[in-house]
Amino acid sequence: MSGAAVNAPEAQNIFLSNFERLAERRSGKDPSWLRAIRQSAIERFAQLGFPHARMEEWRFTSVAPITKIPFQLAEREDQTVTIDQIRPLMFGEPEGQRLVFVNGHFCPEFSQLSSIPQGMIVTGLEQALERYPDRLESHLARYADIEQQAFAALNTAFIADGAFVYIPPGVVVEAPLHLLFLSTAPGPPLVSHPRNVIIVEPNSRVSIVEDYASVNESPCFTNPVTEVVVKENASIDHYRLVRESLQAFHIATQHTHQGRDARYLSYSLALGGALVRNDIRVVLDGEGSECILNGFYLVKDRQHVDHHTRIDHVTPHSNSREFYKGILDERGRGVFNGRIVVHPGAQKISAHQENKNLLLSKQALVNTNPQLEIHADDVKCSHGATIGQLDADALFYLRTRGIDLEAARQILIYAFARDLISRIEIAPVRTEVERALGAKLPDAPAAESAPIN
Amino acid sequence: MLEINNLHVKVEDKEILKGVSLKINAGEVHGIMGPNGSGKSTLAQVLAGRETYEVISGEVLYRGKNLLAMTPEERAREGIFLAFQYPVEIPGVSNLYFLKTALNAIRRHRGLPELDAMDFLAWVREKMKLVQMDESLLHRPVNDGFSGGEKKRNEILQMAVLEPTLAILDETDSGLDIDALKIVARGVNSLRSDERAILLITHYQRLLDYVVPDRVHVLYDGRIVKSGGRELALELEKRGYGWLEEETNVGVVR
Ligand SMILES: Nc1ncnc2c1ncn2[C@@H]1O[C@H](COP(=O)(O)OP(=O)(O)OP(=O)(O)O)[C@@H](O)[C@H]1O
Numbered sequence A: 001m002s003g004a005a006v007n008a009p010e011a012q013n014i015f016l017s018n019f020e021r022l023a024e025r026r027s028g029k030d031p032s033w034l035r036a037i038r039q040s041a042i043e044r045f046a047q048l049g050f051p052h053a054r055m056e057e058w059r060f061t062s063v064a065p066i067t068k069i070p071f072q073l074a075e076r077e078d079q080t081v082t083i084d085q086i087r088p089l090m091f092g093e094p095e096g097q098r099l100v101f102v103n104g105h106f107c108p109e110f111s112q113l114s115s116i117p118q119g120m121i122v123t124g125l126e127q128a129l130e131r132y133p134d135r136l137e138s139h140l141a142r143y144a145d146i147e148q149q150a151f152a153a154l155n156t157a158f159i160a161d162g163a164f165v166y167i168p169p170g171v172v173v174e175a176p177l178h179l180l181f182l183s184t185a186p187g188p189p190l191v192s193h194p195r196n197v198i199i200v201e202p203n204s205r206v207s208i209v210e211d212y213a214s215v216n217e218s219p220c221f222t223n224p225v226t227e228v229v230v231k232e233n234a235s236i237d238h239y240r241l242v243r244e245s246l247q248a249f250h251i252a253t254q255h256t257h258q259g260r261d262a263r264y265l266s267y268s269l270a271l272g273g274a275l276v277r278n279d280i281r282v283v284l285d286g287e288g289s290e291c292i293l294n295g296f297y298l299v300k301d302r303q304h305v306d307h308h309t310r311i312d313h314v315t316p317h318s319n320s321r322e323f324y325k326g327i328l329d330e331r332g333r334g335v336f337n338g339r340i341v342v343h344p345g346a347q348k349i350s351a352h353q354e355n356k357n358l359l360l361s362k363q364a365l366v367n368t369n370p371q372l373e374i375h376a377d378d379v380k381c382s383h384g385a386t387i388g389q390l391d392a393d394a395l396f397y398l399r400t401r402g403i404d405l406e407a408a409r410q411i412l413i414y415a416f417a418r419d420l421i422s423r424i425e426i427a428p429v430r431t432e433v434e435r436a437l438g439a440k441l442p443d444a445p446a447a448e449s450a451p452i453n
Numbered sequence B: 001m002l003e004i005n006n007l008h009v010k011v012e013d014k015e016i017l018k019g020v021s022l023k024i025n026a027g028e029v030h031g032i033m034g035p036n037g038s039g040k041s042t043l044a045q046v047l048a049g050r051e052t053y054e055v056i057s058g059e060v061l062y063r064g065k066n067l068l069a070m071t072p073e074e075r076a077r078e079g080i081f082l083a084f085q086y087p088v089e090i091p092g093v094s095n096l097y098f099l100k101t102a103l104n105a106i107r108r109h110r111g112l113p114e115l116d117a118m119d120f121l122a123w124v125r126e127k128m129k130l131v132q133m134d135e136s137l138l139h140r141p142v143n144d145g146f147s148g149g150e151k152k153r154n155e156i157l158q159m160a161v162l163e164p165t166l167a168i169l170d171e172t173d174s175g176l177d178i179d180a181l182k183i184v185a186r187g188v189n190s191l192r193s194d195e196r197a198i199l200l201i202t203h204y205q206r207l208l209d210y211v212v213p214d215r216v217h218v219l220y221d222g223r224i225v226k227s228g229g230r231e232l233a234l235e236l237e238k239r240g241y242g243w244l245e246e247e248t249n250v251g252v253v254r
């Protein structure tokens, strides 16, 4: 990695000076409310500093590797990516809807939007701030918690670009929307802070794939924040794919706010990155609202992947189901922390959580930790976590039928993950996961166990 | 076809097989009976290549080759099949995919072209008639949630599909009603030929009414203490195993 090593306070100073540059560059361009948000966020970040291992939420994940690298803020001008580098990362469908971002900057030249429904807005946040400032003001930075979360504060301080998706009331968007975020740092290490806002108005429906990939192996730090608002009786399938290189750092904050009868399906698929942390928070703030949080992490080499999820049942009659699976090989390290908070008065809710892990090597490690905080009495909650290895009896059984050891292992690894994978409704996303898994059961009809959604 | 010479096997420092010798020729069906814990399954699992059992001494020749040097998958490809006493459940893997992968692995080894999905389905349907198994079981995960009888039938189906040269059935008849037993027997009999051999491990002589064995052996405390014709099975059923202790003077107090 290039650049001299630095220490945490120094790293913090680098971010603060990055901020000065941004503030100067954006002065006069942005609305004053946004400048005020940015200013208070950088102040909050300066107070909070980087998280450390003595903090409960960061017990198992050290961000020291990030603080040792002097990341410079990625500018639009640094952009050297060509369409040929992007093509392999696209999902292929000619009619596909796609926004491409390079180091957090929206690139219309690589993006493609054909026939979007009337009234729907899909664009870069920078453009949206110019064209729809009022619509943004009521949502942007209203959800993510910058008081407690240093990285969300850091992102907020650097709000400049990202994706803005607005689905008007009563619209069903058929084609999935692919938001492709590319990171690259051919020169010195670069940081980007994509800021995404997704608003689904009442009775609408959309599928979005938020996808983070690298165009090359280079030291990048991606620090996105995504705010999702799902209004009354609206529905969103939100896939989050991290497939960056083994030199990439990725710390993401996601916050979803649901209204009455709103449905939210989240799929977090963590396949790449050296250090990945996904903070996913869902607030069920409407009767009849329901969320399904599915996740799959595949951790190898010396990768470290941490999922911290939190579901807040604020209103009665809200349901959540959470189902995360991890496969850990070599010296991979996984963390799953699933918190469910049932607020006082939130009766008649049901919340189920499950985390299953498959360890493929002796050096692999996972920490799994369910946390239930229940402040109501008429609730149905359950949780379970398992950590296991490949079943030796099953391996032997397969081998006694003529299937060689390696193939037998692949079959069992795939079998472990298949219920999660088979429910990925967007074929190219499923293919991507299968490719990372290095396994695929070509013509096997689905052999389902317990349904997830 | 199979020659076992003075086989000693231990697991976790406990000797379980204490010198087993057995010879099975092509075309023959042998039965092995014996009380619980006498080592029947251990013998079957060792023949299939289970690594948790440690062979201390002795040899096993299969068609003249050193069986013990082969991996489980090599043994299977060379024609050995074990129907498990306790078939293993494999959630997430469909029975159909499992069978097809197994058959094609074995066909590759034999220099035969692999079967595609269509040809395989035709092949497996034919075999399913033999075991009267419901086709829906093909699309379910291997043995997952199968009843005891369904699991046993599934073992016989696999045997019928893979067409082994030496089939070892470890209590495939246990826990079956008479109709199911007849189906298992039919599966075994259909495999019977001059080029094949079958080893039936059982507690009950009624299976041997339907699959008539050439030889019956009694495994007792890790040794074959008596061998005979099919009448031996009848006698064991009538008298139990106690009398063998005096007669053969194995000198083991259980
Ligand atoms: N993996 C193992 N670890 C420890 N002991 C074992 C293991 N497998 C078998 N044994 C022991 O070895 C002995 C023989 O077991 P085995 O299963 O071969 O008997 P069996 O003749 O098949 O009995 P059954 O008629 O009940 O099936 C038993 O005492 C059993 O407890």
Ligand SMILES: [Mg+2]
Pocket (backbone or CB within 6 Å): B040, B041, B042, B085, B170, B171
């Ligand atoms: Mg047994």
